[in-house]
Amino acid sequence: MFFPMRSGIIFWVLRLALCLSIAVVLGLLVRAPGAETIKADQLWNLWPQVRVWKSDPFRMRHGDLQRELERLQRASGGALQMDVVGRSAEGRSLTLVQWGSGRDRVFLWSQMHGDEPTATTALLDIMNFLTAQSESPSVQLLRRRLSLLILPMLNPDGAERTRRRNSQGIDINRDALALTTPEGRTLKFVHEKFRPHYGFNLHNQNRHTGVGDTRLPVTLALLAVPFDKEGSNSAQRLKARQVCTILSETLSPYCKGQISRYDDAFNVRAFGDQISASGTATVLLESGWPGSGGEEFLVRLNFVGLVSALLAIAEEKVDSADPSVYDRLKQNQSGGIFDWVFQKVTVWSGDRIEPFKTDVAVNFSDVFNAQKVRRRAGMIAEVGDLSIFGALKTTAGEDWVLTASALGSGSSRSEVFPGGQNLYVYKKRNAQGPLSEANLSLYGYLKQGEWHQVGPQ
């Protein structure tokens, strides 16, 4: 009597297993399209194929951007809709790109500061991705769920000159109330017309910014843009913090976690703050130090981060992101990093003081000529105890001797002083030997900001 019972159980177990497998297979079939969206690593690997601007982002001018936009519009078969929504003070067109037909409106604008071009090229790469991968589940999902509004290079006159301000000499990001700049008025017009749910305000920041007190340079800084002086919270600000968490978690593995939280002081004249105050969940993204990867590394990070954030919005994953991950990011430390620090070296400064041991920092800034060729101009940035700061390069030891004028030139020795553009770096031939011209060999020198290498690197 046990036998039939057991076979009965086996029959039911088998039948249940069969039903389960059918359900699983059906589930997979039903879920297959659109279920698996593209992951950060896949985006990272895809980027070289969808990359549009293949040289230094700083070299792109308005004419280049227009050419690329027109090409992308044609390639998209009209999916990327482009309209001139304004003109710069010098009459250059400001193009708004619209894509998608979804419920959530997301507005991304870049290069409000003319010398901050990283995100502009990343936005072109995103448009190319949306076009080239239009049949992929991820792009189809984005198209169904989102309406993208993209305004690349808001300050084309500044971009032409590789400088922050527009051609009126005004910082557009301090013009949100006065609206003296046509570029600022255009930004406000677009924002008011579309009332986006999410805003991405895309910038570059000085590479001399540190991640809190870690002495590491910031690769990316994030800010859930405040909407009042108190730094209050709201449903929108919470969403902005959650998007910052998504950006941070997505991009940390690619930049060793060198992501910081931007200063959250409310700035009433700034656009991000005003746009946040009007109820848009606004995220500020600042691209900083590129490391050894160069500017294109930052473009790639922008591409991967922004597409991942858009997908998270489309997949309604923002609400489940933990905002405290963003809150715990270390603060952006402005001036926390120097390009080159000479640590505990001998400074032979002026004619009247004894040589002494201290730290000296040199910073280089990028200077562009009319042809947009980049040159690095150096300057003594600081003298004194620099032990709390980070350095991208260090040279240490008191057998290194720094002067502000060449030895043996017959003239009096000038002072090693912040702001100076001349610095001579010597090394003692015999470390124990005397501090004399005969015992010093020239390693290199900074003359009117230009570095000349003499000794071996």
Ligand SMILES: [Zn+2]
């Ligand atoms: Zn900026």
